[in-house]
Amino acid sequence: MKLNLNIQPLSTWISSDKQPLVIGGPCSAETEDQLVATAHLLAKTGKITALRAGIWKPRTRPGEFEGIGSIGLKWLDRAKQETGLPTAVEVATAKHVEEALAAGVDILWVGARSTANPFTVQEIADALKGVDVPVMVKNPVNPDLSLWIGALERINNAGITKLAGIHRGFSSYEKSAFRNEPMWDMAIALKTHVPELPIINDPSHICGNRDLIPYIAQKALDMDMQGLMIESHIDPSVAWTDAKQQLTPAALADLIDRLTLRKPET
Ligand code: PEP
Numbered sequence: 001m002k003l004n005l006n007i008q009p010l011s012t013w014i015s016s017d018k019q020p021l022v023i024g025g026p027c028s029a030e031t032e033d034q035l036v037a038t039a040h041l042l043a044k045t046g047k048i049t050a051l052r053a054g055i056w057k058p059r060t061r062p063g064e065f066e067g068i069g070s071i072g073l074k075w076l077d078r079a080k081q082e083t084g085l086p087t088a089v090e091v092a093t094a095k096h097v098e099e100a101l102a103a104g105v106d107i108l109w110v111g112a113r114s115t116a117n118p119f120t121v122q123e124i125a126d127a128l129k130g131v132d133v134p135v136m137v138k139n140p141v142n143p144d145l146s147l148w149i150g151a152l153e154r155i156n157n158a159g160i161t162k163l164a165g166i167h168r169g170f171s172s173y174e175k176s177a178f179r180n181e182p183m184w185d186m187a188i189a190l191k192t193h194v195p196e197l198p199i200i201n202d203p204s205h206i207c208g209n210r211d212l213i214p215y216i217a218q219k220a221l222d223m224d225m226q227g228l229m230i231e232s233h234i235d236p237s238v239a240w241t242d243a244k245q246q247l248t249p250a251a252l253a254d255l256i257d258r259l260t261l262r263k264p265e266t
Pocket residue numbers: 027028054058090110111112113138168205
């Protein structure tokens with residue numbers, strides 16, 4: 001069943017001059033130096049379309065680094081002013097939305113744990129009413145297509161038309177090489193219901209391990225996904241979150257060089 005969402009093409013809100021489209025940046029903003037230096041290295045590669053950084057981190061267990069908080073928004077703005085890269089941040093509450101918008105963040109995304117909670121998604125949607133900002137919605141942690149679609153509908157009903165899905169894989173009880181099972185059929189099913197929705201693949205959170213990222217990123221492009229969100233840290237070995245899956249900016253540039261784009265059909 002095709003749903004009736006009102007969605008603008010990706011090209012209306014993110015530059016498509018670089019192919020593939022890549023949103024790169026650290027899992028978490030840690031220090032001003034780490035974020036700004038990573039942003040400069042990424043910008044210098046010339047292969048990145050937007051800069052991501054987690055400011056508020058949804059950790060599964062308490063007692064770990066839960067994000068640097070609002071101060072990181074200032075660092076992100078500095079990175080944007082100095083590199084010209086648009087910025088993207090995860091929001092999980094109405095307050096996050098308000099603070100991110102006030103700080104000039106260009107793109108918001110809803111994280112996998114939030115997508116699984118309709119109350120949270122509705123709170124975010126309510127905070128977005130009357131605002132024209134692009135929003136990307138990650139799939140929920142669990143393989144429930146309706147939750148993913150429902151979150152997109154809530155955000156779209158709030159008037160957000162610059163909308164995309166992010167495919168970041170699904171938790172599974174089974175042990176696997178992947179941190180989150182790709183379950184590609186979920187992304188295909190979403191595309192079937194909402195053909196005009198751009199889908200961006202997040203190989204970092206699918207893989208959980210930098211060695212597997214090229215395989216997943218290539219497969220996503222082969223499936224005509226419209227972009228990639230890939231975590232990159234100036235020194236992944238000391239990253240405060242997701243150390244095993246982050247790539248140096250140089251490694252990210254090398255990966256992008258090795259990916260092949262499908263030729264447009266003639
Ligand atoms: C992230 O992007 O760093 C993150 C927390 O992702 P997810 O919501 O996919 O777990």
